Amino acid sequence: MKLRQQMPELTGAKAWINREVTKEQLVGGKPALIHFWSASCRMCKEAMPEMNEFRDKYKDQLNVVAVHMPRSEDDLDLEKIKETAAEHDISQPIYVDSDHTLTEAFENEYVPAYYLFDKTGQLRHFQAGGSGMKMLEKRVSRVLLETEQASE
Template identity: 55%
Template sequence: MRLRSEMPEFQNVTEWVNGEVSKDDLKGHPVLVHFWSISCGICKKTLPDINEWREKYKDANLKVVGVHMPRSEKDTEIEPVKETIEKYELKHPQIIDNQHAVVDAFQNEYVPAYYLFDEEGKLRHFQAGERGLQMVEQRLKRVLDIQN
């Protein structure tokens, strides 16, 4: 996805966990869409950071949506994914995307990957990999108009 692209719809989702949201539901809110996989160790290591941001910036109206992107046939087993969502206390909406419909809509190739959208639903920042967390938070503060 290119910067300033419109947020894609969440369509053809295998299953939603913690409630379903649409692009329209998120309008007017900054949104972080986080791609992760159960078989990705780095992803699991960063999940607590995502939870921390969800809580830390909720008063700034940040919305977070997780997308589980399977990287192998084993990753498509839904129960272990749900157990991981519960274990890591991912209380925000989670998409289980076994057909890669959302992955394809976002043109995403990586886990972990972070897509940050502004209140108008325009992509303001993309980051992938473990080292991207600090950069994502800096951009998040900018989108939320929070001074350091």
């Protein structure tokens, strides 16, 4: 995805874990962070505690959605995905993308990967890899500040 592109529709999930959300629920009120991960991805698991801290720190200001992107046949096992999500405290909505529907819509090739959208649904930042949460936090802070200023 290119910067300033609109968030794709969140349709085509094999399943939702925790709860289902729609694009309409994510756009309009507050910015959204959509992060791609995989049950078989060591780097994703290592980055998850920071992601969870991030989710909890901004819970009132930011919508957070996880997308499980399978990398192998083993990653298609829904029970394994649920177990991994529980082990790593992924409490936000999880879109299970077994058919790569959302992965293709986002043109995403990486896990972990982070997509930050402003409250209008425009992509404002993309980042891949397990490190760099400081950079992500700077971008989130900037988008939150813009949101605050726009509502004053």
